[in-house]
Amino acid sequence: MFYDILDFPWEKQYKKWRPGLLKDVYGEVIEVGVGTGRNLRYYPSNTKVTGIDLSKDMLKISAKRGGFAECDFYPVHEDATSMESIPSNYFDWLISTFLCCVMPDHLQPLAIDQFERVLKPGAHFRLLEMVYSKNTMLRRRQQLFAPLIQWAYGARFDRNTLEYLEKSSILKITNTYFLKEDIYLVIEGDCEK
Numbered sequence: 001m002f003y004d005i006l007d008f009p010w011e012k013q014y015k016k017w018r019p020g021l022l023k024d025v026y027g028e029v030i031e032v033g034v035g036t037g038r039n040l041r042y043y044p045s046n047t048k049v050t051g052i053d054l055s056k057d058m059l060k061i062s063a064k065r066g067g068f069a070e071c072d073f074y075p076v077h078e079d080a081t082s083m084e085s086i087p088s089n090y091f092d093w094l095i096s097t098f099l100c101c102v103m104p105d106h107l108q109p110l111a112i113d114q115f116e117r118v119l120k121p122g123a124h125f126r127l128l129e130m131v132y133s134k135n136t137m138l139r140r141r142q143q144l145f146a147p148l149i150q151w152a153y154g155a156r157f158d159r160n161t162l163e164y165l166e167k168s169s170i171l172k173i174t175n176t177y178f179l180k181e182d183i184y185l186v187i188e189g190d191c192e193k
């Protein structure tokens with residue numbers, strides 16, 4: 001619950017974006033880094049959502065939120081970089097919001113390998129991440145707050161998630177766009193294997 005309190009000022013904004021990120025999702029879904037389950041209430045009723053996270057405490061809260069959601073929700077204590085208990089070629093969708101910005105760069109290729117493995121051929125993925133703005137003023141403001149954001153959430157603006165995804169021969173990016181300024185980046189694509 002401490003995390004939810006810490007996250008409250010940002011969540012006021014994020015909750016406006018979450019429905020749009022999830023409205024077209026269907027079938028078997030894996031949400032990687034599900035956290036406290038902030039997305040769960042926005043999944044359509046025809047979805048079965050497996051939510052994985054490293055933190056057992058976060059998962060406990062997500063399980064409570066899942067109880068009120070229209071989707072079927074299965075919380076699993078699992079590492080995105082190994083996903084040992086997660087079957088291959090199983091999911092129609094992979095969703096991840098603010099996972100890679102907390103994940104060190106050297107772990108990102110490992111997580112992307114797992115994304116490739118668990119998605120079905122023809123499946124889809126959508127990620128929401130924070131990145132540094134190219135606007136000098138905005139970037140300076142981000143740089144000012146970066147130590148606080150890293151301390152409080154473990155999140156950084158300088159992860160190279162898009163570059164790692166672009167190297168995948170299986171995950172094909174079909175669209176990228178920003179939800180606010182050039183900071184909140186959505187990366188969408190398909191699994192071609």
Ligand SMILES: C[S@@+](CC[C@H](N)C(=O)[O-])C[C@H]1O[C@@H](n2cnc3c(N)ncnc32)[C@H](O)[C@@H]1O
Binds near residue numbers: 034052053079081
């Ligand atoms: C910033 S929170 C975002 C939570 C949620 N997706 C949201 O949008 O509110 C990042 C989450 O990723 C989880 N996480 C970080 N590294 C992970 C890993 N290697 N495997 C699984 N979860 C991880 C953290 O425990 C945390 O719950």
